[in-house]
Amino acid sequence: MSRSSRTRRLSAGLAVAALALTTAGAATAAQATPFAPSTSTAAAAEPGLLMNYVVNTKATKPHVKRVEQAVKAAGGTVVASYDQLGVVIAQSTNPDFRTDVRQGRNGREVQSVGATRTAAVSEGPVGTAAKAAAKGLNAGESTVVPDPDEAKQWDMVQIKADQAHQVTDGSKRVLVGVTDSGVDDQHPDLKPNFDAKNSVNCTGNGVADRTPGGWRPTTSDHGTHVAGTIAAARNGVGIVGVAPGVRIASVKVVNDDGYIYPEYAICGFVWAAEHHMDVTNHSYFIDPWQFWCDDDGDQGAVQEAVRRAMNYQTKKGVLSVAAAGNSNYDLANKTTDTSSPNDSTAVTRNITNDCLDIPTELPGVITVASTTQARIKSSFSNFGLGKIDVAAPGSSILSTLPGGGYGTKSGTSMASPHVAGVAALMKSAHPWWGPRDLEKALQRQADDTACPTTPDARCTGTTANNAFFGEGIADALDAVTRIR
Structure with missing residues (x-):
């Protein structure tokens, strides 16, 4: 996570409308x-x-x-x-x-x-903020032909995506929203699957901006990396994503300073709902509070507004998948927060489990922890019994970078898109399933993963469901071969 990283946010451990949406402020003020x-x-x-x-x-x-x-x-x-x-x-x-x-x-x-924040608005008054510059970033057959670097993708083997691809690469009917720092839609591994019509930039005070190219990255490569893990195309170039046959859209919610403020996220949730996305990936936490406490006036109001937006997205048929975070923190036993607010001066405060990491702890969101190639919990990954739904590879993941490049990143930000890809394959195989069907199947089909053999008091629970891995490591093969 770059600032990303700082917040689960965008990367390896860096602590990322339609129907009734009006933009009176932007249009008239x-x-x-x-x-x-x-x-x-x-x-x-x-x-x-x-x-x-x-x-x-x-x-x-x-x-x-x-x-x-x-x-x-x-x-x-x-x-x-x-x-x-x-x-x-x-x-x-x-x-x-x-x-x-x-x-x-x-x-x-x-x-x-x-x-929505503790620092003054950096975008300036509504109606005067400049449009995001459109960066000119240049640069299913029966027998699966590997892409050049597919052999380096140990992560795809761990979740059995390589086997799932023998069955299907996914359907173009399925649309996944990459809610992040922007996607380089000109990257040769992403361009074949990119849906510009349904992409948007929400970083101007939370107003949906359809300026062509505004959905592209400006200062962060995080969203492009996430997008490759989900759906890098099978095209004889570079790598292959978990669901290389589905479409992806960029929902840009991370500003140039790396912040994801609540109004950006709400804009993105409503956009995804109104543009018929099937799955959205959220590899970030909403700034400036790592945990939003409902007994605080500002934080409680924001928590409620974001909860409503997420619930609306779910009701519209969108499954949300989110990274658990990179603080090696027990989400089931919250005690203190020393890193918030991150847009002004952080303070040390006592917190309880009523303080939520959003969006990952909101109802209906699939929370994903990170694993290493050895199938153990990544050292940075947050955990918590009853908080983690499933786990997926997140350490040293090879994926796409802006400008046609490739590189590795680590973080629960990298684990979450694996599960979003598995959900997209599942939706491709079962197009009639809604978010709750997908959620239950992801949990049921995950491969049970036991706590470490060397006792670790933090890993509570059973082999079937524990604090480190939840229901287990996501299984792409089961997603396309099992009915339930």
Whole structure:
């Protein structure tokens, strides 16, 4: 994970709309207006930092519209509205925005409100941020013909993808969203399977940007590496992905500084839902908090907004797969957090299991731990009984890099796309299955993996389900040959 890495995020251990989405802020507002009281005799309030907020209400259009009015009355600008979630993304320089948005008749519609970050908005006011530059990154037959570097892919052997490919490489009907730092769609191993029509950039204050090429990487190779593991094409070039016959789309949610703020993630979740993706991969945690605690006003509001967005994605038929994280941390026994917030000054705080690593700990998300070539837990991988669903290779994984290159990375970021690929093969073989069917099959078909023979007190549970490997190591062969 580069900054990626820092957060499970994007890499080896580096601590990554449609239907009812409106972008009133981007379309009509020139910028967030400095707040001043409406009373004509009052002195203008001193503007504070430009901040973004989630404002939660009931998931109906009338309630959302009234909250939009409350946002404007509080000196804010509406960035994006999601009627289907009951979530409004707002921006304001009013230092009392959280309080003021609850005032007046429309303020009663606000269920919760919270800042999405602890540092000022780096993109600038809505409507003035520059579009992401479109980087000009250049550069199933019965008998499977290996690609040149396929023999180096020990990871594909561990999950039996090489055997699964004797049955199928996957179907072009299946679309996987690479929710990450952008994908080099011109890479020769990715171009054959890339779906530009369904790709997007969400890093401009969480507004869906369809500028051609805006979905490409600008500062990070993380998303391109993840994409190769999922679906590098069988084309006689380089490597082969777990599901080399499916389509991939880039959902860019990582900005140039390596942050994945909540509004970016919410934009990506809704985009995936509205563009009929079958599987999405999330090799990151949402910044700036490694764990979002619901007893904190800001964090609780954000946790709720993100949960609604993820639930909406699931209801729309999308299976979400996420990396467990690279802190060698027991997610089932949380005690302290020393690395958050990561966009300002980190503090040491006591936490409980009610504080969630999102999106990986949200309901319905497949949480993936990392293994080595020796089939043991990678030293960096997070773990936790009842938290890990399955495991997959994540140490020294060979995959694609921007500009037509290849390289190895380590992290649960690399493990998660293996499982996303297995899910894509499974969806190809069973197109009528929904997210819950895929989730149950992934867990049931995983190869049971016991705790280390040298006792490790952290590995609790049984061979069938334990803290290090969950239900076991993902099995691509079973995904395409077993009904259940």
